[in-house]
Amino acid sequence: MKQLVQTWNRLSLVKRIVVGIIAGIILALLVPDATGISILGSLFVSALKAVAPVLVLFLVMAAISQHKKGQQTNMKSILILYALSTFLAGAIAVVASFIFPVTLSLASGSEDLTPPDGILEVLETLLYNVVDNPIHALMNANYIGILAWAIFLGLALKNASDSTKNLLTNFSDALSQIVKWVINLAPLGILGLVFDSITANGLSSLLDYGKLLLVLIGCMLFIALVVNPLIVYVNIRRNPYPLVFTCLRESGITAFFTRSSAANIPINMRLAEKLDLDPDTYTVSIPLGATINMAGAAVTISVLTLATVHTLGIEVDFGTALLLSLVSAVAAAGASGVAGGSLLLIPLACSLFGISNDIAIQVVAAGFIIGVLQDSFETALNSSSDVLFTATAEYAKKRKEGTETQLSKA
Template sequence: MKNFIRKWSEISLVKRILAGLIIGIILALVVPQASWISIFGSLFVGALKAVAPILVLFLVINAIASHKTGQQTNMKMIIFLYAIGTFSAGVIAVIASFIFPVSLTLQTGADDVTPPGGIVEVLQTLLFNIVDNPVNALMNANYIGILAWAIVLGIVLKSIAADTTKTALANISDAITTIVKWVIELAPIGILGLVFDAIASNGLSALTEYGQLLILLLGCMFFIALVVNPLIVFIFTRENPYPMVLQTLRESAITAFFTRSSAANIPVNLNLCKKMDLDEDTYSISIPLGATINMAGAAVTISVLTLAAAHTLGIEVDLWTAIILSVLSAVSAAGASGVAGGSLLLIPLAASLFGISNDVAMQVVAVGFIIGVLQDSCETALNSSSDVLFTATAEKAKKRKQNHVA
């Protein structure tokens, strides 16, 4: 058994995940009634969600408390890249919706959810998340609140903590990181359970009616992942972006696709950043921050579904309104993590730009839930993998600038 575990561990994690994916598909097709298999997926996602908040808290506290004066991080550039990426996604989605207009067969079924009343409410929710009780923030995985408390505690401890305290923080951070590695090693079994549950429970029959809408949504996301993001990386690094792009898609997007949670994918991204030998002082903050504000996939969903509703109702959309929609979808997407229900519940907010009633907008939300099996998975994969991509881009750009000055 020890030899088997050792040999299994020596195989690339990506290959093991792909093996789990294939086995999960086969089992879902052969024995779909074996529902107990899906428990492996639930346990894996549960373990990731359990360890992620405490990991983020201690990593950020340790990174700031142990930060040496004069030591540079790339947070300003990373936040700038997050903003460019999310806004670009909104623009691409708007352009694609004009070129390939989609009409919807509106249905009911989203009456039990409540959208935010406006952009002010979205921003207000974010502000209240910042001042959330730290215990409550940890219990509810409120990463904005966790980040706020971690930054404040890190700044205070940097000034007043003794070296022994900082060493203890580093040891706790390393211990939690080790636990995360153990959880990530279970990814192949977790993916097996997740893909089994997805295919055995939902299948793809529910998606056929909305195939055109789904193709438009996924087409935009793939275009951003394989064209727009590489272009942004090239502009800042002047290097071939695709090796790094494909690595982040392979080692971050695959797990994010099946967990359908940026928060659950934080440990995976932190592990990938370490593997890529990035600066821990930077990525320990940029990755959890990206999981809350870097939302290119959400910007695509908001823009495409809103314009699909407008097209269905025969509403003419002028250039300036389209530009405003791009900005609004980017800002709203950044606040999606603070709104129960995620990006879909921000559609009524964007739809209000065109005078679309809340009743109709909530029918569009219902359509989003129907296609969510693939839409939400791809959205999360794009959001989460670009967190690592832009963090690595900022570091490469910094090194390029330093070499140019030298």
Template sequence: MKNIWNKWNQLSLVKQIIIGLVIGIILAIAMPEAAKPVVIFGSLFVGALKAIAPVLVLFLVMSAIAQHKSGQQTNMKSIISLYLLGTFLAGLIAVIASFIFPVSLTLAKGAEGVTAPGGVVEVLKSLLMNVVDNPVKAIVNANYIGILAWAVLLGLALKNAADSTKTLISNFSDAVSKLVTWVIKFAPLGILGLVFESITANGLESLLSYGKLLAVLIGCMLFVALVVNPAIVYAVIRQNPYPLVFKCLKESGITAFFTRSSASNIPVNMKLSEQLGLNKDSYSVSIPLGATINMAGAAVTISVLTLAAVHTLGIEVDIPTAIILSVLSAICACGASGVAGGSLLLIPLACSLFGIPGDVAMQVVGVGFIIGVLQDSFETALNSSTDVLFTAAAEFREWRKEGKTIDIRKAA
């Protein structure tokens, strides 16, 4: 038994997760009733990640800012620019794909009990109100915009504190990071439980009638992940970006795919950033910020489903309106985390651009709920893995400017 345990520990985390994934699929197909208790592993894993992530962000950001020395480079402007560019291009790609492969929907009910925001102003207002949220409430509700705002303010207030105080905060930050390492060690069991639950609870039969819609959605997200994002990274670092892209997709995208929560994946992304040797002052802020505003997958979902509604109703769309939709989907995507229900509930807002009535738009949201098991998984995997990708790209560019040798294959 000890030999088996030692061999297991010698495997990389990705290999361990793949083993858990395969076992979960086998159990779901071969013995769905007998193996039902394994679902608890997935719930515990996601619960632990969600519980530790807000505390991790608070202490990491507060500690990084309190101990930040003037003149140190943090690359935040570059990272935010990459986030916004990536989200806009994702929306644009989705619009182009929807024109090349138009999809018509059989409209579905199923979104009657939810309320969509009334406009972009409401989305942005919700986002800004989260900034001034009560700090305790922000932590309890995992409001990362609020957590970031308070962490930054507390960090600035503590810049002139005694060294012993800064050391105490740093020690707390290290302790929480250690807890994250322990939680991530249980990822294989967590993924086993999550994939088992996904297959047994949802199945794939209900998705077959929306095959073309899913093909366009997932195709756009894969194109963004494997073509658009690598092109952006290449333009920034002037080296083959694919080793870094695949590293981020493996280490971050796989867990995000199954947890279906960018917030839950923050600890995973923090750990990956540390492995890549990135500046803690940068990634401790950019990763939780990315979980809030870096939403390429959400921009794809909003654009594709909105234009599917447009094609279903036979509405003509000109090029300027399509470009406006790309911009609107990017803005809405950045505010998605401030709206209960995420990207799907921002579809009526985008539909209003074409004069589509709210009741019809909410039927499109109902379609989104039906395909959500796959749509949300791919969307989260793209969103979360890109947080690390762009953070790393911005830092590698600074290394290149300083004349440092960057071996991306070694880093990845």
């Protein structure tokens, strides 16, 4: 048994997760009534969600309090990459929806949902999240609020004594160790999530929405494997795929099964550390990315909105389609501040075409039916690109500095 445990521990985390996926599928097929297995997945996601807010608070506080004057970060470049990727995702989804038009069989449902009245409400919610009570922000995993408090506290503690700063660093190191312990349980957690997904949802309920799923997933895969690598290549001027596949493998897989960007923050922090990125940057960019870097959400909003448009036979001109891309990108960035995520922002986008709220809510209900796959791919794309663009900005900066050094020597 001891030798078996040692062999297991020697395997990379990704290989252990693959074993967990296979075991989850086998158990779901052989013993579907063993519902106790699914608790492993719930416990794993809950553990990640529990540690993530406190981890972000202390990591950011410690990083900013220790930040030296004149030390440069890449936040501006990262924010530009986040915005560019999200807008391009919305635009590509619009183009794909015209090339492969999808219609829906609208049915009633989800009447109790309350989508936002407009883009101003989404942005207003985002602003109120910034000034949220810190205890409330921690309890509700409001990362915009947590980041705001962490940044202000970090700035206020810049003039604190070294012993105080060391205490913050020790706390952040201890939380990072807890994260490592939780992440080592990922294979068991993924096993439970796969088991629960197959036994609770099955795949038969998705067959009626096959074409819609193909357009949604096809757009997300195109962004992950073509658009994002192009963005990375333009910035770092070398083969982007080793970095892209590393992020998809070590961040995207867990995000796919947890279906939570918040739960994946500790995974991304660990990957950023593994990639030897600047902690002053990634401790801020990764939790911020979990809130505003939402290419997958932009795809969902655009595709389902245009599916509604095609179903109702509404004509769409180029200007309106471009406006939809912009609205999808802005709304997606505020999705985390709205209960229900990206699906509840579909009525907002539908209002561009004069579609009533009653019809739009039926589309939201259809979105929940395919959510088991749509949300998984969306979260995997969103979360893995947080690390991807953080690394891209840092590598681009190093490339630029190296070029300038060579020119000065010449």
